[in-house]
Amino acid sequence: MLEAKVYIVGAGPGDPDLITVKGQKILQEADVLLYTDSLVNPALMEQAKPEAAVIKTAGMHLEEIIEIIASEVEKGHSVARVHTGDPAVYGAIFEQMTYLKERGIGYEIIPGVSSVFASAAAAGIELTIPELTQSVILTRAEGRTPMPEGEQLIDLAKHQCSLALFLSATLMKKVVRECLAAGWKESDAVVVVYKATWPDQKIVRATLGTVDEEMRKAGIRKQAMVIISKAADQALLEQRGKYESKLYDKTFTHGFRKGEPANG
Numbered sequence: 529m530l531e532a533k534v535y536i537v538g539a540g541p542g543d544p545d546l547i548t549v550k551g552q553k554i555l556q557e558a559d560v561l562l563y564t565d566s567l568v569n570p571a572l573m574e575q576a577k578p579e580a581a582v583i584k585t586a587g588m589h590l591e592e593i594i595e596i597i598a599s600e601v602e603k604g605h606s607v608a609r610v611h612t613g614d615p616a617v618y619g620a621i622f623e624q625m626t627y628l629k630e631r632g633i634g635y636e637i638i639p640g641v642s643s644v645f646a647s648a649a650a651a652g653i654e655l656t657i658p659e660l661t662q663s664v665i666l667t668r669a670e671g672r673t674p675m676p677e678g679e680q681l682i683d684l685a686k687h688q689c690s691l692a693l694f695l696s697a698t699l700m701k702k703v704v705r706e707c708l709a710a711g712w713k714e715s716d717a718v719v720v721v722y723k724a725t726w727p728d729q730k731i732v733r734a735t736l737g738t739v740d741e742e743m744r745k746a747g748i749r750k751q752a753m754v755i756i757s758k759a760a761d762q763a764l765l766e767q768r769g770k771y772e773s774k775l776y777d778k779t780f781t782h783g784f785r786k787g788e789p790a791n792g
């Protein structure tokens with residue numbers, strides 16, 4: 529039984545099967561469902577109970593959305609506010625939470641599968657290959673939203689770890705320029721996943737030198753995840769044994785397994 533409050537639910541990247549079980553139960557039980565129709569798969573809303581109100585929010589501004597939520601919660605209704613991917617990354621939930629807090633409305637966040645992980649899965653890559661790259665930076669190129677000091681792509685790219693860029697498909701010339709200026713090579717691998725897990729998903733495998741042109745050829749200008757990573761190089765799959773984690777190394781002891789001596 530849901531409470532009269534807001535459930536901020538991560539819908540996952542697109543495929544309706546990629547919502548969590550908890551998120552799905554909330555969609556099935558909520559009295560009111562609000563979803564961003566430009567990004568969240570409408571198929572998910574089909575499981576709402578027949579008497580539930582299902583409201584599209586792509587054309588609304590924040591105050592309108594908050595007014596609907598507040599009046600429904602005041603009536604004792606449960607509200608599912610459904611966001612694409614995981615709400616914690618570029619979900620614009622913080623501003624909603626400040627309004628909800630001010631009005632004394634309770635909320636709970638249900639995580640979802642972010643497009644960064646759906647894209648890595650679609651492209652068949654591990655973002656953290658031992659001894660190659662062990663960190664992932666989730667960021668975006670600077671467009672109309674200014675980046676805070678020290679978070680320009682050129683600064684972050686200097687780490688040479690895996691970079692996952694949201695909201696950056698229209699800014700690829702700048703992305704490439706900043707990565708090269710930060711020390712990446714034109715031959716370094718980039719994979720771009722358009723609409724990961726949707727039926728019209730596209731995957732572009734390129735290098736920093738070719739990615740802008742390849743994306744143009746593929747007609748990708750939005751809803752794309754750009755992964756710039758030494759781990760995105762498909763040739764690595766031919767190099768069995770070169771990069772292996774200690775976790776499954778038979779000579780490596782850890783809490784769940786005693787290692788065998790290196791010499792047998």
Ligand SMILES: C[S@@+](CC[C@H](N)C(=O)[O-])C[C@H]1O[C@@H](n2cnc3c(N)ncnc32)[C@H](O)[C@@H]1O
Nearest residue numbers: 613614617618642643694695723724751752753
């Ligand atoms: C407003 S952000 C929302 C991100 C979302 N909270 C998440 O965790 O995936 C929208 C950006 O996420 C990325 N994105 C969202 N869904 C995607 C998908 N199915 N495939 C590829 N990228 C996606 C794109 O970079 C898009 O510009």
